[in-house]
Amino acid sequence: MRLFFSRFALLAVLTGSGLAQTAGYDPRLTFSPLTLPDPVNSYRSSNGAPGPQFWQNEASYEMHASIDTAAKVLHNDEIITYTNNSPDALTSLWIQLEQNTYRKDSRARIASGGGRRGRRGAVDAAPVVTTSEGYEFESVEIVSGKTSVKADTLVSDTRMQIRLAEPLKHGGVLKVHMKYHYAIPGVWGGRTSWGATKTGEIYDMAQWYPRMCVYDDLRGWDTLPYLGAEFYLEYGHFDYYVTVPSNFIVAGSGELVNTKDVLTKVEIERLEQAKNSDKTVYIRKPSEVGDPASRPKQDGTLTWHFHMDKTRDVVFSASPTFVWDAARINLPEGKKSLAMSVYPPESVGPDAWDKSTEYTKDTMERFSKHWFPYPWPAAVSIAGFSSGMEYPGVVFDGVEDKGPFFFWLTAHEFGHTWFPMIVGSNERRNAFMDEGFNTFIDIEESAEYMGGKYGPKRDGEYSAGGEPPDTILKVLDNPDAGTLMMPADSYPMQLGHPISYFKGAYGMVLLREQILGPNRFDWAFRKYIKDWAFKHPSPSDFFRAMESEGGEDLGWFWKGWYLNNWKYDVSVDKIEGSVVTITNHGQLVLPTPVEVKFTDGSKTRVTLPVETWMTKGVYTWTLENKTPIASVTVDPDHQLPDDDRSNNSKTN
Structure with missing residues (x-):
């Protein structure tokens, strides 16, 4: 999610400010033996890699959604195919219902004092009174062959338990069929929303379908409620269909399967041209927005079909006002993907969304070369009203974004492709493995794009000289600051970003540049990414991986920087x-x-x-x-x- 920092700004913020500790130095404390939170076993090895018996459950989805643009309601018909690869017999299933966060009685609203948490740890200055009923289910059924049985369900805040008549044994597969609808949040919706531009409405649809909770070897069902911190999701395969008015363009995670049904002949030709072009190609030009000839039919609806493999989530955005452009992404070993951007005409500009696809292409190519190849058929940047949020294959940014800020935003949000979209860490429990790791790697893009044109990277709140505001220094010197290991929702509002983003990233800078050196660090970190791609690592796995491949006992660093807030002086x-x-x-x-x-x-x-x-x-x-x-x-x-x-x- 949105927030950016340079390596130099990280140093500026954290250098000269201490994190609380007891007075005096005791070497017995710093160098005492360290027992990491999660033990080594047959599932998770001593070298930080998945163990010989590592397992992970799978959740795949087929969905048929439609948007009622008059009522601002989304309807969906969803089938989850859930595979139990665990050694346990599951007596129930737990499903996440994030749209229930907008209910008047949601834990998130009560925890935030009546407001909503639109960003991790940040509560609106004034309570937002707009609410919805969350998910309203027409049916929830268990499907076995051609037989469907009403599910025994219990809804608790943003979770739903399905109690099974017969346990789902190891290797068993079960289908859950749900029909439901919900009121689409307006701009107040935070990570998902609809809003109006000068030329039409934009619907950013995220957390739009009930999603399986993760059942893992660490906790069984991980059912933390949705309070504001982000997500922890199973991987699987997705086919989703979106029905919207025929004048709409839909951009979403994965590959558009039915181009012949939803695009004109000219648009299909331009799309094929873009797949082989290093320069940005218009699929739909600004001058064509509103032109009936830019759509294959003039009335009724069209259904867009997207497919995505090996992903933990999908999102989409729909609007009649989208300009659309694209260019080829060149990946290692001759592989290719497609960088795309959709945005309203008011976002056009040489210092604004005209550059979006170029920024996206460069970011994906650079991170693919340095860390791990981008795995999906497209990377889409979308201008809308859920600005500064990241999902597999898609980022939501702002209609008015431009200048260096827009470059930094694009690099940061697409950097999340690697953490936590590819390396599927638990964002609700371990924010530093999401925001900290990503803030660390996205520094590279600013330093190297066009010879450092936008480097060093600065947070938007910083002055031209890069001097940190006193408020940040005071936060980092706060004796009540939590550790990096605290759950993401537990940080007080003024501490969440400085700890999970800035301290998390600075720890990686110290590890790479001062402790291991770039050669050892890069080797170890790349192996960690490869080992845990499309899997769920814990902090202990990361610590062990960096020690084993980095060739250094780092218990003193994990204790001082991650498990405690010890200061250096x-x-x-x-x-x-x-x-x-x-x-x-x-x-x-x-x-x-x-x-x-x-x-x-x-x-x-x-x-x-x-x-x-x-x-x-x-x-x-x-x-x-x-x-x-x-x-x-x-x-x-x-x-x-x-x-x-x-x-x-x-x-x-």
């Missing part, structure tokens, strides 16, 4: 001849560069390894060079999160 205390005394005041330790300048103008640098502090908090360093010392500075490049820089340097 190293000082230069004394210079006596060629002897320098350096003290560690914080509980967090890091490899620490030290620069010594001599009176003859020469200088030297060493990096104190973390082992320097294994038994003591004071280090006495006797230099071999006996030239008189002019000054000594720890962390001379300000790369580390030192809590007090006033004691980092000493002049002789």
Whole structure:
């Protein structure tokens, strides 16, 4: 979801600000043995990879949806095919009902004091009074062959339990058939919405269908309610059909299967041209919006059919006002995908949505080369009213987005393709594995696109000089700040982004650039991504993977940065001849560069390894060079999160 940061801004925000700890340094605490939260077993191996008996259930969907544009209601006929690959016999199924978050009695509304949580940890300044009844079911049935039986259901907030007459055994397959409708949220809907542009309405449809909860080896059914933090979903195959007025364009996750039914001959030809073009090609031009000739029929409805394999979710957007363009994405090993953008005519501009497909193409190609190949047939950027949200194959951005901000937004939201769309971590429990990892990798796109045209990446709230506001510094110095391991919804509103995004990303910067080095880090992180593509890793899996392939015992770092909020504070205390005394005041330790300048103008640098502090908090360093010392500075490049820089340097 929306929020961006540069590596330099991460350093600026976190350097000079501490995270609370008890006073004094105790090496017995930092270097004590670490037991990770999730144990090693036959499902999850000691090297951080899936174990020899790893299993994962599958949920596939067939859906036939339609939008009543007059009543602003979505109707859907849905069949879930659920496969139990677990060793357990399941006596019930749990299904997520996120549209119920808009009910007056939802946990999300009560937890937020009557408002709604439109973004993780952020509550509207004033309560939003608009509500809906959530999902209204016409039927919920269990299907066996040609027989359908009414399901025994229990709805609890944003979840529904289906109690089974017979347990679903290992290897068993079950179908759930549901018919329902719900009122589509307006702009107040946050991640899903409809709203009006100057030339027509746009419907951004997300969390639009009941979805299986995950049943895994860690907790069984994971049924955290939808309060505002994002998602945890099973992978499967999707066929979905969307019926809308014939003058609408629909853009969605996956591949449009029936182009001959919903596009004109000219549009089909342009689409084929775009599939082989590195330059952006219009499928529907701005001048053609509103022109009846740009649609294959002039009245009634059309049904758009999309297919997507090996995905955890699908979304779509529908509007009569869409301009549509596309270009080829070049992937490793000669494979290809398609970058596409849809947006209203008012979004057209050389510094705005004219660039969307170019930004999308570049982002997907760069991340595919560096981390893991993009796996799906299209990547679609959509301008609408659910701005700054990401889904498999689709991102929702804003109608008015433009300039450097629009570039950063595109890179960030499509960066989520890798975390958590490919690597399917649990966003509701472990936000740093979603937002932190993605904020870390999307720095790369800003640094490299057109030679760094939009680098270094800055958050939209930052000044031109990149100076962080005092509010961010105060948040990060808050003794009540939670750890990175806290559930995403548990952060107070002012702490969620600084911790999960910024601290999460900065931890990765430290791990890559200061602790392991790029060579070891990239090798280990790529293996982690490959091992857990389309699977569900836990934080413990990530920690073990980086240790095993990175070749380093990192328990001291996991404890200090992730499991606790320990601060780092190293000082230069004394210079006596060629002897320098350096003290560690914080509980967090890091490899620490030290620069010594001599009176003859020469200088030297060493990096104190973390082992320097294994038994003591004071280090006495006797230099071999006996030239008189002019000054000594720890962390001379300000790369580390030192809590007090006033004691980092000493002049002789």
